[in-house]
Amino acid sequence: MTKYDQCNIFSRIIRGEIPSKMVYQDEFVVAIEDINPAGPVHVLVMPRGEYTSFDDFVTKAPEGLIARFFKTVQRIAEQLGVRESGYRLIANHGKHASQSVPHFHVHLIGGRSLGGLVPGDGESR
Numbered sequence: 001m002t003k004y005d006q007c008n009i010f011s012r013i014i015r016g017e018i019p020s021k022m023v024y025q026d027e028f029v030v031a032i033e034d035i036n037p038a039g040p041v042h043v044l045v046m047p048r049g050e051y052t053s054f055d056d057f058v059t060k061a062p063e064g065l066i067a068r069f070f071k072t073v074q075r076i077a078e079q080l081g082v083r084e085s086g087y088r089l090i091a092n093h094g095k096h097a098s099q100s101v102p103h104f105h106v107h108l109i110g111g112r113s114l115g116g117l118v119p120g121d122g123e124s125r
Helices: 009-014 054-060 063-079
Strands: 022-025 029-033 041-047 087-090 106-110
Touching: 009 029, 009 041, 022 041, 022 063, 029 063, 041 063, 054 063, 063 106
Parallel strands: none
Antiparallel strands: 022 029, 029 041, 041 106, 087 106
């Protein structure tokens, strides 16, 4: 597993060193607007702890924090008005999934029809 880099951009955003458009924050979770949105709603939701990826998070975080994180993601979706119409959650893990920041986060995307799961796929699965 990759050692956590405390200088990664999300760690610095969480510490308040880099400005961001905050959507939600509490003592465990931070959500910010994505600077390159893939839809009308596109936020990044991340735990405050030092977790490099989804795998690292579910392996190392206490079960209560894991449950709290995903319940918070759902509340953020509701707060942003996409719960009823639908939204997509994306968590990239590792090089082959193109994870670009080594801090676990999920992309919450919605606000329009998102099409298929992969390029060229018009069906939902």
